[in-house]
Amino acid sequence: MKNKLYLALFLGLILQACHWNRDIPETGIILSEHFKNKLYKDFDTAAYRLVFQKQFAATRQKLSNPNTLESFYIKHEFSPQLVNEHYVNGGLDTLISYLERSGEHGYDPENFDAERLVTLKSTLDSNKFKKIEELYPLLADLEITAAEALIKYHSLVFYGSLNPGKLLNRYFMSVRRPDSVRLTQVLQTQDLSVILKEIQPKAADYKAFQHELKKYKTTDTTNKRLKTILVNMERLRWKIPKKGTEYVEVNIPDFALTWFKDGDTLSRMKVVVGKVEHATPVMYSKLSSIQVNPIWNIPSSIAKNEIYVHASRDPYYLSNNNMNVYYKGQLVANPDTIQWSRYSKTNLPFQFKQGSGGGNALGKFKFIFKNGSSIYLHDTNSKSGFSRPYRALSHGCVRVERPLEFAEHLVKDKYQYDQLRMEVNLAPLDTSRMDVFHKKLAKKRDTASTYTLKPTWFSAKPQVPLYINYTTAWWDKGVMQVRPDVYGMDQQLWNKLRRYL
Numbered sequence: 001m002k003n004k005l006y007l008a009l010f011l012g013l014i015l016q017a018c019h020w021n022r023d024i025p026e027t028g029i030i031l032s033e034h035f036k037n038k039l040y041k042d043f044d045t046a047a048y049r050l051v052f053q054k055q056f057a058a059t060r061q062k063l064s065n066p067n068t069l070e071s072f073y074i075k076h077e078f079s080p081q082l083v084n085e086h087y088v089n090g091g092l093d094t095l096i097s098y099l100e101r102s103g104e105h106g107y108d109p110e111n112f113d114a115e116r117l118v119t120l121k122s123t124l125d126s127n128k129f130k131k132i133e134e135l136y137p138l139l140a141d142l143e144i145t146a147a148e149a150l151i152k153y154h155s156l157v158f159y160g161s162l163n164p165g166k167l168l169n170r171y172f173m174s175v176r177r178p179d180s181v182r183l184t185q186v187l188q189t190q191d192l193s194v195i196l197k198e199i200q201p202k203a204a205d206y207k208a209f210q211h212e213l214k215k216y217k218t219t220d221t222t223n224k225r226l227k228t229i230l231v232n233m234e235r236l237r238w239k240i241p242k243k244g245t246e247y248v249e250v251n252i253p254d255f256a257l258t259w260f261k262d263g264d265t266l267s268r269m270k271v272v273v274g275k276v277e278h279a280t281p282v283m284y285s286k287l288s289s290i291q292v293n294p295i296w297n298i299p300s301s302i303a304k305n306e307i308y309v310h311a312s313r314d315p316y317y318l319s320n321n322n323m324n325v326y327y328k329g330q331l332v333a334n335p336d337t338i339q340w341s342r343y344s345k346t347n348l349p350f351q352f353k354q355g356s357g358g359g360n361a362l363g364k365f366k367f368i369f370k371n372g373s374s375i376y377l378h379d380t381n382s383k384s385g386f387s388r389p390y391r392a393l394s395h396g397c398v399r400v401e402r403p404l405e406f407a408e409h410l411v412k413d414k415y416q417y418d419q420l421r422m423e424v425n426l427a428p429l430d431t432s433r434m435d436v437f438h439k440k441l442a443k444k445r446d447t448a449s450t451y452t453l454k455p456t457w458f459s460a461k462p463q464v465p466l467y468i469n470y471t472t473a474w475w476d477k478g479v480m481q482v483r484p485d486v487y488g489m490d491q492q493l494w495n496k497l498r499r500y501l
Contacts, residue, residue: 039131081147085190171281173240201236205474206237209236240284246266266409271400275392284465285369311338
């Protein structure tokens with residue numbers, strides 16, 4: 001009996017010694033030292049993990065990026081990473097401060113559960129737990145709420161609330177969106193104050209909009225000017241391709257083209273853009289070349305709805321307008337004899353091209369850039385459109401008011417520019433080349449020989465970035481400029497954006 005008593009006492013001492021030497025989890029150490037409370041040294045990682053997993057499962061459907069958060073916490077064995085890293089050093093307080101000021105971006109702080117986050121943190125701050133088990137659900141809730149708020153705030157402020165490529169039919173510009181890699185990096189950041197400061201939009205127009213926003217109650221969703229401000233702030237948050245030091249921007253609602261270089265305006269001119277039913281797409285590309293005296297490959301939509309109608313009414317319409325007709329790739333010798341009544345315009349077997357010359361709808365210049373919509377910038381033989389205040393008049397391409405000036409900026413090389421001028425019967429700027437110019441003119445005028453005007457190509461070196469954009473408000477010398485919502489894109493964005501406001 002005495003031996004058994006000694007054995008039990010011995011085993012008890014061993015167990016007690018094991019308890020004394022038990023490794024205290026990081027969370028327990030952080031909280032016990034911060035609060036000077038030994039209770040937190042009893043933190044049980046396994047018990048907390050079960051509570052966290054249960055609460056995460058219950059919250060999952062409400063999370064903006066549940067898969068990213070789940071992967072992050074699996075990797076970190078479901079430990080309260082944000083609390084461990086940012087509670088004691090004030091990082092969570094900084095996050096809360098940014099969330100509460102999210103109205104500066106037009107957002108409602110409750111998008112990020114800001115009030116709940118404050119309440120949860122205050123409960124932890126109170127340090128009134130009697131048993132360690134009381135801490136687990138509060139800690140899990142605080143961790144999940146903080147993590148969701150952080151990545152959602154980061155996504156909305158840094159990338160924007162909406163993906164325009166999925167929302168707008170004619171938006172083809174590449175926009176970088178948040179992904180799991182970037183959001184995981186955000187969750188793993190060592191200093192919340194640094195990353196939250198870094199993601200604040202820095203564009204001068206954005207800051208001017210923020211200042212203007214103070215004049216309005218963001219709950220007044222009927223205010224047209226407020227809606228315009230909020231929609232264009234959203235556009236400025238989108239991560240479109242970087243513009244660099246020199247680029248051309250066509251702003252559809254402004255009906256204008258601007259050439260920017262080193263922060264200055266090198267050139268600005270009017271443009272004509274697509275009608276509502278033939279909307280010019282928003283896109284990014286690079287201007288690669290100029291076709292002088294271009295041939296117009298007439299799109300099938302125009303061929304069916306316009307060329308077919310005119311040719312049916314006037315048998316000489318095609319020849320009078322320098323148009324060639326092709327059937328299965330072969331040139332039709334005499335298109336004026338085609339019996340158009342035998343063909344349905346919905347199933348027209350012909351292709352049409354308009355030859356080079358003064359009557360060409362593209363004028364004397366076509367500016368080429370790669371895109372999947374057969375869109376280009378070009379001259380026009382109909383200049384009257386530029387005198388109109390509303391210039392959504394084309395079939396989708398962009399007509400340029402001063403194409404020769406635009407061409408000069410694009411080719412850059414003086415010799416090439418003089419070559420280009422001579423192709424359109426303009427004297428070279430270099431007077432030493434006047435003999436060459438006069439010989440070219442004489443060749444074109446020589447009635448003894450047949451001269452056929454053909455397209456000539458000039459390269460843009462280097463290629464110049466082109467943004468065909470859609471912006472209805474911006475700032476110019478301290479004044480907010482507003483333009484009409486030509487294609488209704490503002491309204492489309494507003495319908496989706498307002499749920500964040």
